[in-house]
Structure formats: C-alpha cells, structure tokens
Ligand SMILES: Nc1ncnc2c1ncn2[C@@H]1O[C@H](COP(=O)(O)OP(=O)(O)O)[C@@H](O)[C@H]1O
C-alpha cells in the first residue's frame with residue numbers, strides 16, 4: 250500500500266459515529282451545553298446539502314432527538330404541504346452527515362423501486378441491484394419515503410418487516426437482509442384528515458401505521474420566520490429598518506394565507522405560501538420598491554407575482570390580503586378598511 254492509499258478514508262472509517270453538539274450544530278443557543286446527538290464523520294456519499302437558510306426550532310428538534318437517540322427506527326412526519334416536512338429531515342441529515350436516500354412516492358411506485366430488482370448485466374445475465382430501502386439497511390443509513398400516503402397500501406405493507414428491524418429475504422436471490430442498527434426510515438405525508446384538497450391519499454392499514462413514531466410539523470412561528478427574512482435581507486445589504494416592515498408584512502400575509510388554506514375558509518386559496526416563497530417575495534419587494542414607488546405603484550403587490558406562481562383567483566385574494574396588512578393598495582392608495 251502506498252502513502253496515498255494509507256491516508257485515504259475508507260467508507261467504513263467514514264461511517265464512524267461522531268457526537269455532535271446540538272447547540273452548535275443546529276444553531277440553537279437555548280440547547281444545553283452538554284447535549285449531543287450522534288451522526289457520522291464527514292464525507293459519506295448521499296448526505297443532503299446544507300441549506301444555510303434553514304432554521305431549527307427547539308421543540309421540533311427535541312422530538313427528533315428523542316426519536317434518534319431512543320433508537321427508534323421509523324418516524325412518520327405529517328403536516329400541510331410546504332410546512333417543512335421534507336426539509337426538516339433532510340437538513341438534520343445534512344448537519345449530522347448521515348446519508349439520506351429519498352424516494353418520492355406516487356400511486357404507481359412499486360416495491361421494486363423501494364427494495365430493488367434484478368437487472369441485466371452487459372453479458373446478458375441478471376443481477377440484483379439494491380433499491381434505496383435495502384441500501385439503507387445494509388449501510389445503516391436513512392431512507393425517506395416522501396408523500397408516503399399516496400403509495401399503494403399493499404406496497405407499504407411489504408416494508409413492515411424491515412421497519413421493525415427484522416431480517417427479510419430477497420426472494421430473487423435468497424439473500425437475507427438484516428437492517429443495521431442505525432438504519433432509520435422516515436415517511437412524510439400530508440394529513441388525510443386535513444381540510445386541504447390533497448387528492449389521492451390512502452389510509453395505510455393500521456398494522457403499518459402502528460410501526461411508526463409520529464411527529465407533526467408546522468410552519469415556523471411568525472417571529473422566527475420574520476427573523477429569518479430580516480437576516481437575509483440585511484445580509485444582502487438592506488438596512489434593518491427597511492427590512493423589518495417588509496418581513497413583517499410578508500409573514501403576516503403568508504400566515505393568513507396558510508390559515509385560510511387549512512381551514513378551507515377561502516376557496517380561492519388553493520395552496521399555502523412556503524417559508525422559501527415568503528423569503529423570495531421579500532427579496533423581490535426590496536428590488537422593486539425603488540423602481541415602482543416613483544411610478545406610484547407598490548413593490549409588495551407586484552413582487553409576489555414574480556415570487557410565487559398563483560392562479561388568478563388566488564392572486565386576487567392574496568392581493569387583497571396584502572392591501573389589508575400593508576395599509577395601502579397596489580397604487581399606494583391608503584386602504585380605507
Ligand atoms: N425551518 C425552516 N427554515 C428555512 N426554510 C424552511 C423551513 N421550513 C421550510 N422551509 C422551506 O420551505 C420550503 C418548503 O419546505 P418542504 O420541507 O419542502 O415542505 P413539505 O415537505 O412539508 O412540503 C422549502 O424550500 C424549505 O427549505
């Protein structure tokens with residue numbers, strides 16, 4: 250072995266457990282100094298990219314830590330569309346350097362797309378290729394089935410053995426797969442009983458549901474979301490005095506839209522406004538304000554059209570909300586109501 254190969258880290262070495270300080274890793278000053286959570290050493294393939302915008306909330310992270318250090322295997326995350334289900338799991342994995350195999354589920358997702366299949370080799374023979382679930386079981390990494398409740402309930406049931414940590418025999422090869430102890434399964438879904446029009450959700454059978462720990466994810470609190478937007482505007486060179494009122498209105502409108510969507514209060518509102526979209530809206534507002542103000546038009550009202558695709562009825566309803574929260578309409582005329 251030469252000097253270079255000696256210093257290279259093998260996948261086995263990288264899959265070395267490392268304890269990460271919760272306070273520093275998740276930027277949570279309120280976390281206890283001594284609190285740690287295990288992950289892997291840096292450098293494994295399949296680790297999600299860090300989103301520097303991402304904000305962790307203490308309560309949510311505590312729930313996750315209990316699940317993770319408690320040695321539980323499967324976690325179901327429910328919440329409204331764009332509340333932050335997928336990004337929560339992905340960003341924790343990014344910080345802990347744990348590979349996450351993500352599978353977007355559709356009603357047509359078949360078990361071979363989850364566990365694996367026989368594929369032809371160049372010389373015409375068939376050989377087994379691991380799917381994301383089996384790969385995670387071998388490596389002791391994580392797999393996330395996104396939009397789990399659109400999956401055909403029959404396909405979901407096939408995963409039961411693995412979810413509980415039992416061995417499972419690949420029928421095609423006879424190989425016995427036993428999930429490594431650190432293997433974890435995450436499924437995200439929009440709640441079936443929410444008022445949202447999320448068509449085509451299945452109720453997974455009770456036996457399958459029973460295998461999951463459960464967590465509900467909601468949008469960031471208004472204060473944290475405003476802070477996040479202000480920080481980003483300020484980082485982009487905007488004065489805090491100018492950034493704050495814009496962040497305030499964007500988050501207030503987003504909060505109203507989410508509420509209307511969830512409660513089914515306004516049939517025109519057909520989706521919520523995500524944190525990411527609210528941030529984009531604030532950034533565009535800052536850019537448009539100077540140009541439009543001189544023409545007697547509102548940057549806020551204009552910018553949202555570029556920040557977020559909305560159908561005409563929703564755009565109209567949101568426009569009204571902006572006027573209400575800003576106190577002026579798209580022509581900067583002071584609102585009378
Ligand atoms: N806590 C957060 N901090 C920063 N951005 C967030 C946060 N939660 C959600 N987002 C952003 O909102 C958008 C929607 O989140 P996502 O996780 O895809 O929602 P879901 O899976 O619930 O539909 C993403 O762009 C995500 O980065």
Ligand SMILES: [Mg+2]
Pocket residue numbers: 334335336395396437
């Ligand atoms: Mg998602």
